[in-house]
Amino acid sequence: MYMTISRPERDSDSVASFAAGLRELRLGAGDPKLLALSERTGVSKTVLSEAFLGRKLPTERTVAKLVEEFGGDRTAWVSRRAALDPRYGAASVAVTAPAAAEVPNPGRRFSLVQTLLIAAVAAVVAVGGTSLFWAGQVGKTAAVIEAPELAAGP
Template identity: 45%
Template structure:
């Protein structure tokens, strides 16, 4: 009986393309097995990708984003460039299937969040190593360094008042939805200890999420957190919270605006040597 080694899982012969999400998931699972089959909890901590997203990736429920594949390959000591190439080729082969119609899913593949990155600037989206580099969206994004131009004051973009084109559920990870395709940073402020609090909004989904990033080089041993909620009901059941230890940043899951007039607000915090530091007044859009 032949045993699969890490080298075997990392090496892909020329022309050995994968034709389905299920095959890609099986290949990822082989890579995980070759690395000693780390638990989802361990992988979540090392990659900054949620257990739900990781589970979906290994089970073949959907094609993982490029950021997720990069994170998995990196922590499992695989060839990142090769694995992302395989993912891109598979996504290209599946693209003709993305037909909206009776019985056909509108988005069979989760798209990359390049549009979000372009709108949001260089925001590190995956926890890497003990220093912890951000989560949120996010994710599906190659690791980046630096934050681009700091937002010295609140920057607002008024969301268009139109009905949602894409229906999503409250509490969904934006990384697993097409909301990231048109996402924009609609509120951004710089706060205490060189931190940044933002609201990211998708007009197509009529949904938003909050994210917080710290730039004080104190991520190790500390935590970051953020919350997003309706202004008129800050403690309602649709409030979304996140708390990430050992991370430079974090983002919440989705809150959906029930009407175009609904205002959503966000708050954030960091910890430093066990002390929680709130990042000032809420920001709203």
């Protein structure tokens, strides 16, 4: 009845079918309530709910905790999850995805090189400004030492 417990891999997998498999595992384990699962796994109820709904791929940690709790094959489920993660499936995505220059990324404003260049310029400006400030302070102190009659007052 619960064939997906022993064989979580599927030929055409998706986040929705992955979540359906997790729901089947949960049913096979007696359909525990989210609060009880949260207490036993240390994963929040919200994250658990999202994992079972299939709107987005749960983290590896969440999958591992759930599968261990349900008595499933942790290695197989974590591998299946990794195959669905676009960060790990780069080889299959590279063939069909447009070039990196064509993909807009509005969440990232600067490249790593640009960020490092900005940091270097900021450091130079900070060091230069600090040096000028202290040079001015030392110049004032030297003027007081050279003209003690002005420093002593009338």
